Amino acid sequence: MRISGTTKVFGVLGWPVAHSLSPVFQSIAMEKAGEDAVYVPFPCPPERVAEAARGLHAAGVAGLNLTVPHKEAALALAESADSDAREIGAANTWIRTDTGWHAANTDWIGLVRAIRRWDRAGGWDALLFGAGGAARAAAKALAELGARTVWITNRTLTRAEQLVEDAARLWPQTHWSVVPWEAGAVERAAETARWVINATALGLSGEAFPFAVPGEGFAMDLVYRPDGRTPFVEAAERAGRRATDGLWMLVEQGLVSLQRWTGHAVSADEVIAEMQALLGRSGI
Incomplete structure (x- = not known):
């Protein structure tokens, strides 16, 4: 150069x-x-x-x-x-x-294109971790992809509630619902979700992902690592999902x-x- x-x-x-x-x-x-x-x-x-x-x-x-x-x-x-x-x-x-x-x-466009590399189907349910800027872009992407129901969970409940309220107004073709930041509630939502998306910074510093994400389907972490092995990816693979980090x-x-x-x-x-x-x- x-x-x-x-x-x-x-x-x-x-x-x-x-x-x-x-x-x-x-x-x-x-x-x-x-x-x-x-x-x-x-x-x-x-x-x-x-x-x-x-x-x-x-x-x-x-x-x-x-x-x-x-x-x-x-x-x-x-x-x-x-x-x-x-x-x-x-x-x-x-x-x-x-x-x-x-x-x-351009985050939401990137997520749409990344998900379509894995899955061309529509009409599925999704579980979204996070309620910040990345999660808001992910919500738009999931709506554009034709998600039927999106469950949103976040450590700060009021932020999840605000995102659900905003998403329901902006993208009413999708059903939006809050899930408490609790293991039982998160795992029940995961079992119904074809896609599970982590749009939090959890794992950025290497800390363990705090939840299991059972169910059949896919998982994508918006966090990435050079080797692709984020804590969320590892948790999703243990649950039997195909999983990738955020490189794509x-x-x-x-x-x-x-x-x-x-x-x-x-x-x-x-x-x-x-x-x-x-x-x-x-x-x-």
Whole structure:
């Protein structure tokens, strides 16, 4: 990679962000797109994200992804936003304008594309862990995929209740219901769910996933690890589910962001193939 005076700077803003694989796959994708660009991590604590938004724009950064815990703040801090970000209530992408940041949400598109690689059926039930920005994007994705019923559980019950209320208003074709953050209730919901999605940060630091997820079907963790073995993936596999971490979703959403920034479409299959070789992984 050769850096010049015209090289564009993109990046990911999060806390923590050292674990992020976004710089790895976005560098691959930008090279495939022929972009004179670099993509770097920007660690930023929540209390300084507004300052970072102003400073990175003033410094000429060309575009940003936002990750935990900044996705809801990313919408509030943007000068403008697309309809998906406003509907979801969170953003994972900032697109540079002359005067500020335009917020977009590509997370839900990435999740739709990732799930469709595994499962083309519709009309199933799902269990969703989480009620933050990632979970709100996952809720939209599940509705778009034709989920019949989505059970939502979260450590803070009021946040789950708010997401259920919002989702029922926005996507009334799907039935939404709160599940208490208790083993018995979670396991009963899991038994009815074809898909189980973890949209919390549980496992990001390696802690055990606190629930069993019995039932037949699939599981996807939005958390990812280089080896793919997150605590949620391991819990789902012990229950007999086909399970994957969030690598596919990460790449799919990031390539939509790249296209919004540059106009270039890059094949997810090609990027994933290189990522898998780099990480020593195989399969989905």
